[in-house]
Structure formats: structure tokens, C-alpha cells
Amino acid sequence: MGLAFSCVLLGCASAVWAANDALPSWTAGPAKQAIVKFVGEVTHKGSPRYVAPAERIAVFDNDGTLWSEQPLYFQFIFLLDQVKAAAPQHPEWKDNPAFKALQSGDHALIAQHQKELLQLMAVANSGMTVAEYDKTIRDWIATARHPKFKKPYTELVFKPQLELLAYLRANGFKTYIVSGGTIEFMRPWAEKVYGIPPEQVVGSSQLIKFELRDGKPTLVRDAKIDFVDDGPGKPVGIYRNIGRWPLIAFGNSDGDLQMLQTVAARPGGGLALIVHHDDAEREFAYDRQSSIGKLDKALDQAQSDGWTVVSMKRDWKRIYP
Amino acid sequence: MGLAFSCVLLGCASAVWAANDALPSWTAGPAKQAIVKFVGEVTHKGSPRYVAPAERIAVFDNDGTLWSEQPLYFQFIFLLDQVKAAAPQHPEWKDNPAFKALQSGDHALIAQHQKELLQLMAVANSGMTVAEYDKTIRDWIATARHPKFKKPYTELVFKPQLELLAYLRANGFKTYIVSGGTIEFMRPWAEKVYGIPPEQVVGSSQLIKFELRDGKPTLVRDAKIDFVDDGPGKPVGIYRNIGRWPLIAFGNSDGDLQMLQTVAARPGGGLALIVHHDDAEREFAYDRQSSIGKLDKALDQAQSDGWTVVSMKRDWKRIYP
Numbered sequence: 001m002g003l004a005f006s007c008v009l010l011g012c013a014s015a016v017w018a019a020n021d022a023l024p025s026w027t028a029g030p031a032k033q034a035i036v037k038f039v040g041e042v043t044h045k046g047s048p049r050y051v052a053p054a055e056r057i058a059v060f061d062n063d064g065t066l067w068s069e070q071p072l073y074f075q076f077i078f079l080l081d082q083v084k085a086a087a088p089q090h091p092e093w094k095d096n097p098a099f100k101a102l103q104s105g106d107h108a109l110i111a112q113h114q115k116e117l118l119q120l121m122a123v124a125n126s127g128m129t130v131a132e133y134d135k136t137i138r139d140w141i142a143t144a145r146h147p148k149f150k151k152p153y154t155e156l157v158f159k160p161q162l163e164l165l166a167y168l169r170a171n172g173f174k175t176y177i178v179s180g181g182t183i184e185f186m187r188p189w190a191e192k193v194y195g196i197p198p199e200q201v202v203g204s205s206q207l208i209k210f211e212l213r214d215g216k217p218t219l220v221r222d223a224k225i226d227f228v229d230d231g232p233g234k235p236v237g238i239y240r241n242i243g244r245w246p247l248i249a250f251g252n253s254d255g256d257l258q259m260l261q262t263v264a265a266r267p268g269g270g271l272a273l274i275v276h277h278d279d280a281e282r283e284f285a286y287d288r289q290s291s292i293g294k295l296d297k298a299l300d301q302a303q304s305d306g307w308t309v310v311s312m313k314r315d316w317k318r319i320y321p
Numbered sequence: 322m323g324l325a326f327s328c329v330l331l332g333c334a335s336a337v338w339a340a341n342d343a344l345p346s347w348t349a350g351p352a353k354q355a356i357v358k359f360v361g362e363v364t365h366k367g368s369p370r371y372v373a374p375a376e377r378i379a380v381f382d383n384d385g386t387l388w389s390e391q392p393l394y395f396q397f398i399f400l401l402d403q404v405k406a407a408a409p410q411h412p413e414w415k416d417n418p419a420f421k422a423l424q425s426g427d428h429a430l431i432a433q434h435q436k437e438l439l440q441l442m443a444v445a446n447s448g449m450t451v452a453e454y455d456k457t458i459r460d461w462i463a464t465a466r467h468p469k470f471k472k473p474y475t476e477l478v479f480k481p482q483l484e485l486l487a488y489l490r491a492n493g494f495k496t497y498i499v500s501g502g503t504i505e506f507m508r509p510w511a512e513k514v515y516g517i518p519p520e521q522v523v524g525s526s527q528l529i530k531f532e533l534r535d536g537k538p539t540l541v542r543d544a545k546i547d548f549v550d551d552g553p554g555k556p557v558g559i560y561r562n563i564g565r566w567p568l569i570a571f572g573n574s575d576g577d578l579q580m581l582q583t584v585a586a587r588p589g590g591g592l593a594l595i596v597h598h599d600d601a602e603r604e605f606a607y608d609r610q611s612s613i614g615k616l617d618k619a620l621d622q623a624q625s626d627g628w629t630v631v632s633m634k635r636d637w638k639r640i641y642p
């Protein structure tokens with residue numbers, strides 16, 4: 001309260017006012033208020049919580065935080081197509097439990113085999129150059145449609161989050177994706193859709209090798225997962241790729257728990273935010289029991305530690321652009 | 322010639338003029354000219370080689386390119402101190418050839434055991450939190466002095482390169498370090514000394530693990546090298562951390578060969594630059610036979626492919642600030 005008061009005295013009111021215009025898809029309420037208050041405090045020079053622009057880092061999970069993730073992580077739908085296409089070259093997959101799960105179409109079963117499926121995908125696209133692989137992703141993203149909404153996946157991004165990303169950047173923040181998905185899957189469209197450039201996309205990655213092909217420097221994919229940027233991997237990904245302690249983290253599931261814990265523990269205070277998917281009508285409703293995007297431990301800690309839980313139903317006037 | 326001509330017609334002359342002021346420690350000559358011409362062409366909107374600001378990436382090796390690296394990579398001098406300090410806890414090192422090489426003080430022998438020594442260092446600082454390790458580096462950098470010049474290592478950075486970094490940034494480039502050294506060793510001072518923020522430092526890295534210590538999120542160093550950002554690793558590091566094809570690469574040794582090849586092969590053309598240490602009087606003179614910073618294959622390819630070789634003696638009026 002002392003901070004809020006000094007902030008008003010020192011002129012944060014103008015930042016608050018500007019934010020009201022910058023976040024039109026956010027309902028006036030505690031979530032929006034928490035964001036605007038925090039941004040006002042860290043950006044106002046006279047504030048005791050002031051942070052220099054170079055240090056203003058905000059990290060966002062992607063699946064379920066910036067775009068939808070049901071009925072199955074969109075990268076898994078791509079993976080499904082990729083693995084199926086490669087299956088004729090891999091008769092050894094026939095008895096592989098992960099491959100069987102994929103073929104069953106059972107989302108809970110697929111989610112259980114998440115790690116093994118990423119391995120199959122790594123095998124499926126190994127030997128491709130990074131340029132060839134990039135093309136398969138661009139082609140898929142351009143043509144694939146969501147099973148429920150019948151729209152391109154890149155249109156199933158959350159309008160309030162696009163506004164928040166732009167609002168943070170306007171306040172001097174560098175915005176990053178920190179996702180369990182792979183860097184290759186997000187980079188081709190993240191800049192256009194989110195305004196987040198390739199160098200600010202942190203994600204899982206496959207082993208890549210340099211070779212000269214006909215004298216031409218070439219990067220080739222190896223059949224091995226190199227880094228899993230999920231759960232406890234997220235703070236590690238942040239450390240490796242950013243090397244600064246983010247001020248703001250936004251997630252939606254237990255895969256974001258350690259990232260949220262890390263940001264909440266920032267000296268001087270960090271803002272931990274969670275999207276709660278509670279809107280079955282406009283999007284999907286799921287949390288503690290979901291096989292995709294399970295929000296359980298992180299929800300408990302949000303409640304005990306006072307993290308900001310954003311209800312899609314209550315806090316977002318619109319979902320999609 | 323056609324490009325240079327249209328560039329002059331379209332107004333690159335003013336960029337050239339500005340650069341003459343921005344690079345006062347560079348002798349007027351072919352190296353400076355190549356840089357200024359290239360930057361003029363890629364930044365001038367009417368030029369056929371124009372590149373949008375978001376795509377302007379320049380990558381710099383660190384050891385021998387931005388600061389000195391003789392008589393031994395500075396990180397190795399730090400490593401030597403670290404491993405020696407940890408030796409009493411590691412009686413098993415007694416018969417280790419890398420440890421023996423380190424104790425001998427023989428630089429050629431130390432260079433031969435580069436990889437094994439990095440492993441020893443990883444063991445020496447394993448179990449430390451990243452914050453503890455960061456402190457050991459800051460303390461060392463603040464107090465250590467170069468054996469020949471008796472100055473802090475951070476004063477042995479190259480003045481012409483500081484000017485070039487600033488000149489590139491003024492022309493909309495994002496400047497990155499891409500070094501065989503570790504990210505932890507460079508990040509604590511790279512922003513202050515080079516103007517390169519932590520998130521733009523790409524380097525080798527050790528395995529890091531997340532854990533809760535007394536409920537506090539903590540990153541702890543594991544005794545394993547995770548990624549070697551040297552030689553063929555450099556284009557991989559660029560791919561993983563930047564995800565864009567750099568326009569300019571600056572190196573000084575065969576450890577930069579693949580990075581230089583990659584940038585030179587950029588569609589539309591890239592600028593590959595090499596520092597040639599040929600100034601025994603003001604710095605050091607070494608190339609094809611050196612155990613540290615060996616410049617041999619990269620020098621051959623520079624000569625055959627027309628890369629720009631920067632002679633310290635001829636092209637730099639001053640070496641240090």
C-alpha cells in the first residue's frame with residue numbers, strides 16, 4: 001500500500017491511465033490491476049522498485065499461455081503428421097508404445113508418452129537440414145486447421161496477451177517465449193504473430209551438427225533431444241539464453257511451476273501470473289485433472305503465495321483476435 | 322563496383338563520412354573501407370543489399386578478437402587458479418595428464434589439454450550455485466592482472482573493436498559475442514566493457530540443474546560440460562541462441578572457421594573478418610604455429626575467398642583504450 005501510494009504521488013497514475021487504453025481486452029479487475037500496478041512501479045524512475053530498461057525481461061510460456069493447447073499441444077498435432085509420414089521408413093516403430101499411443105488418437109495416452117514421442121519426432125526429422133525442417137513447419141502452419149475451431153493455429157492466439165506483450169514492450173520490456181515446444185516450431189511465426197523475434201524464443205531443442213555439404217556450410221538435425229525446456233528446465237533455459245532474472249513470468253500449467261517460483265523469488269519482487277482455462281464456452285475448461293496443460297501444484301502455490309491467477313472467463317473480454 | 326556506385330548515388334557517402342568519425346582508431350585502408358562499404362550497403366534503404374534492422378546481427382569471437390588471448394586464454398588463467406584451489410579436495414587428479422599439464426605452466430601443453438581442463442574446471446566448480454560461481458568470477462576479474470601488461474584483463478580489450486561495436490549498434494545492428502569461453506565468465510563484465518548484454522553472450526556451458534534449497538529456487542552447477550561453442554559448435558550456438566543468419570562475423574583463429582564460413586555463405590552476402598595478430602611490439606605476433614589462437618586454415622580460406630584480414634600492425638592505430 002505504501003508503494004502504491006508513493007507511486008500515485010510520483011506520477012504512476014499516468015502509466016495506469018495509459019495501460020487502461022493499452023489493454024482493452026482485459027476486464028477491469030484484480031488481474032489487470034496487479035499487472036498495471038507492477039509495471040507502473042518498476043518503470044517509474046522515482047519508485048523504490050524502479051528497474052532500468054535493460055533489466056526488464058518478461059517471459060511467457062507459449063502453449064496455453066499465448067495460444068490454445070487443447071485438445072492436444074499444436075506441436076503434437078504437427079508431430080503426429082510428421083511421425084506418420086516417416087513411419088513407412090521405420091518398421092521398428094510397430095511395437096513402440098509411444099507410436100501406438102500416437103496412432104490410437106487418445107490424447108491422455110499421447111500425453112503420457114510425451115517424452116518418448118519427442119524422441120520419435122527427433123528420429124523422424126533427423127538428417128534434415130535446418131532449412132528443410134523450417135520449410136516443413138512453415139508449410140504445416142500455413143495449411144493446418146484446428147479440429148474444433150477450423151482456423152489456422154496462428155489465429156488461436158489470445159488477444160489479451162497480444163495486448164499485454166505490446167504494453168510491456170512499450171514500457172521497455174524485452175518479451176521472451178520460454179516454452180516446452182521446440183525453438184524451430186515457434187520461430188517461423190512468433191515474430192509476425194507475437195512480435196517476438198527468433199532470438200527471444202527459448203525452447204526445447206534437438207542436437208544440431210555442422211557439416212560442409214559440397215563445400216557449403218550446413219546445419220543438420222541429429223536424432224537426439226538436446227534440451228527439454230519444461231518444468232525445472234525452464235529456469236535453466238532462462239539462465240542459458242537470457243542470463244538475467246526476469247521481472248515477470250506468465251504460465252498456465254505445472255510445466256511452468258519452477259519458472260514461476262524463480263521469478264516470484266526475484267530480489268525486489270517479481271510478478272508471477274497464471275492463465276486459468278475456465279471458459280468452456282469460448283475456449284476450454286481444464287486444470288487439475290487435465291492430461292494436457294495440467295494446472296495443479298502451480299495453482300496451489302498461486303493460492304498460498306498470492307500469485308496472480310487470470311481467469312479467462314472473468315478477466316478476458318475477448319479470447320481470440 | 323556497381324553496388325558501390327549506386328550506393329554513392331543513393332547517399333551512402335554520408336554513412337561513409339559518419340563512419341570515418343566513428344572509427345578513429347582504424348587506419349584508412351582496405352579493412353576499414355570494407356567494413357564501412359558493407360555497413361553502408363546493408364543499411365541504406367535504396368540499396369539492393371538493404372537488410373531490415375531486425376535482421377542486422379553481428380557476431381564476434383571474444384578471445385583474440387575483442388581482447389588479447391596471449392600468453393594463455395584469460396579464462397584458462399582463471400581456470401588454473403580455480404583448479405589449483407580445488408586440488409586438495411581431488412587427490413584423484415594427481416595422475417591426471419591435464420592436471421599435470423596445468424601444473425607444468427607449459428602453455429603449449431596446457432593448450433593440448435584444453436578439453437580435459439574444461440572438464441576439470443567443471444568438476445572444480447560443480448555443486449556451486451550460479452550466484453556463488455558468479456561471485457568468484459567477479460572477484461577474480463576485479464583483482465587479477467595480466468602477466469605481461471600488469472593490467473586488469475578487462476583493460477586489454479581492443480579499442481578499434483569497441484569503436485566498431487558502437488558503430489554497428491549505431492547502424493541498427495545487434496552485436497553478439499560467440500565465444501569458446503563460457504557464458505558465466507563473460508557475462509559479468511561484457512555489458513560494461515563491450516556494451517553487450519548477457520542475453521547476447523553465446524558461449525560454452527556447463528550442465529545446470531534446478532533445485533529447491535530450503536524452499537528457494539536455486540540453479541546449481543553440475544560437473545559436466547553441456548555445450549562447446551567452438552569450431553563447428555559456433556554456427557550451432559548461433560542457430561540455437563540467435564536463430565538468424567548473421568550479416569557480419571569477426572574472428573581471429575581456426576576456432577572461428579566454421580562461423581566465418583557460415584556468415585560468408587549468407588544469401589545476399591555476409592562480411593567475414595579476421596584479426597591477424599602481427600604486432601609483437603604493441604601486443605603479440607602469432608598465427609599458423611601458435612598453440613593458443615592458431616590461425617591457419619582460416620587464414621588460407623580468407624586468402625582464397627577474399628575475406629577481410631585485419632592486420633593489427635597496419636590497420637589499428639591504437640590497440641588498447
